[in-house]
Amino acid sequence: MPPKSLSGGIVAAVLVVGVLASMPFWANAGFLFIVGFAMVEAVLALSWNLLFGYAGLTTFGHAAFFALGAYFVGFLLRQDTGIPFLALLSGSLALGALVAFIVGFVAIRRTSGIALGILTLSLGEILRRAISYSPALGSDDGLSGIPRPQIDLGPVLVDLSSERAYFWFLLAACSLVALALWSFTVGPMGRVLIALRQDPVRAEFLGIDVRRYRLLAFVISGAVAALAGALQAPWAQIVTPEAASYLHSTQPMLNTLLGGSGFFWGPIVGSAIFSGISYATRTLAGLSEVVSGGILLVVVLAAPGGVLGLGSRFSRTWRIGALHKRPAVDELARVGKQAVGGP
Numbered sequence: 001m002p003p004k005s006l007s008g009g010i011v012a013a014v015l016v017v018g019v020l021a022s023m024p025f026w027a028n029a030g031f032l033f034i035v036g037f038a039m040v041e042a043v044l045a046l047s048w049n050l051l052f053g054y055a056g057l058t059t060f061g062h063a064a065f066f067a068l069g070a071y072f073v074g075f076l077l078r079q080d081t082g083i084p085f086l087a088l089l090s091g092s093l094a095l096g097a098l099v100a101f102i103v104g105f106v107a108i109r110r111t112s113g114i115a116l117g118i119l120t121l122s123l124g125e126i127l128r129r130a131i132s133y134s135p136a137l138g139s140d141d142g143l144s145g146i147p148r149p150q151i152d153l154g155p156v157l158v159d160l161s162s163e164r165a166y167f168w169f170l171l172a173a174c175s176l177v178a179l180a181l182w183s184f185t186v187g188p189m190g191r192v193l194i195a196l197r198q199d200p201v202r203a204e205f206l207g208i209d210v211r212r213y214r215l216l217a218f219v220i221s222g223a224v225a226a227l228a229g230a231l232q233a234p235w236a237q238i239v240t241p242e243a244a245s246y247l248h249s250t251q252p253m254l255n256t257l258l259g260g261s262g263f264f265w266g267p268i269v270g271s272a273i274f275s276g277i278s279y280a281t282r283t284l285a286g287l288s289e290v291v292s293g294g295i296l297l298v299v300v301l302a303a304p305g306g307v308l309g310l311g312s313r314f315s316r317t318w319r320i321g322a323l324h325k326r327p328a329v330d331e332l333a334r335v336g337k338q339a340v341g342g343p
Contacts, residue, residue, distance in 0.1 A: 041275070043228040061123055065099065069093075124249060251274075
């Protein structure tokens with residue numbers, strides 16, 4: 001990434017985080033709640049795009065990992081086990097990585113493309129049905145009344161029971177996860193994954209273990225998705241089997257396609273746009289999905305690269321136009337100097 005683009009991206013990210021951090025002081029509770037959901041969905045979409053946009057893998061049941069993390073943390077917080085909240089988050093990360101390793105070790109070795117997507121969709125639906133038949137997990141009603149935790153930092157006890165405090169924690173956690181994923185994708189491992197997506201046969205010919213790197217991406221993606229679920233459980237204070245449904249699995253896909261799968265920040269932009277649409281159409285009963293679907297259809301048809309792809313294309317066209325206009329301006333200046341007797 002060019003230095004100017006990098007510095008501009010950093011400045012934009014800092015400004016966005018600063019605006020979000022100020023929201024508890026001026027936003028109403030409903031809008032703040034939706035923004036919190038959008039941040040979690042952005043992390044989930046980033047984890048999905050690590051597979052789709054970088055490793056070239058398609059999964060239709062990604063919400064299963066989200067549900068694992070959400071139920072893991074929600075159940076243990078309700079039981080008041082005394083386990084530190086940061087340890088619960090680490091446990092959800094490890095649980096997601098373990099399940100993703102088991103699924104990926106079997107699936108990636110035997111399937112790819114649409115077959116992998118259908119397999120993950122089936123596993124996600126199996127998990128949803130298993131949860132709905134589990135009385136310990138609340139069956140179809142799910143787990144409600146999940147308490148917001150406290151973080152014991154030794155001499156300091158951070159109370160996250162208030163909506164404002166947990167929002168700030170959620171913002172910090174999601175920002176750190178996004179930064180970690182960005183660092184991973186711009187490093188050598190990210191470039192290897194892009195090579196796998198572009199031409200796996202050539203990458204294997206060059207000595208790259210395609211299955212091993214794809215399995216690594218699958219594990220990281222599953223772990224981050226589970227962490228996103230773990231972060232949302234105390235924020236929503238309820239988890240239902242719908243967290244693992246195929247409908248929820250489509251959300252990170254839609255966010256990524258809307259924002260632009262070819263850009264790391266595309267899923268975040270898509271999540272922000274979808275959340276804005278949901279908030280603006282909240283009073284239109286039954287029309288919110290129609291409006292969202294219509295906007296997505298227009299964007300996909302007009303700009304297959306998503307919103308960021310459209311912006312990048314306009315920026316490139318503007319720069320090319322400026323380069324073409326500059327010689328004409330210089331020539332006009334030269335003629336003017338000659339007309340007044342200049343050199």
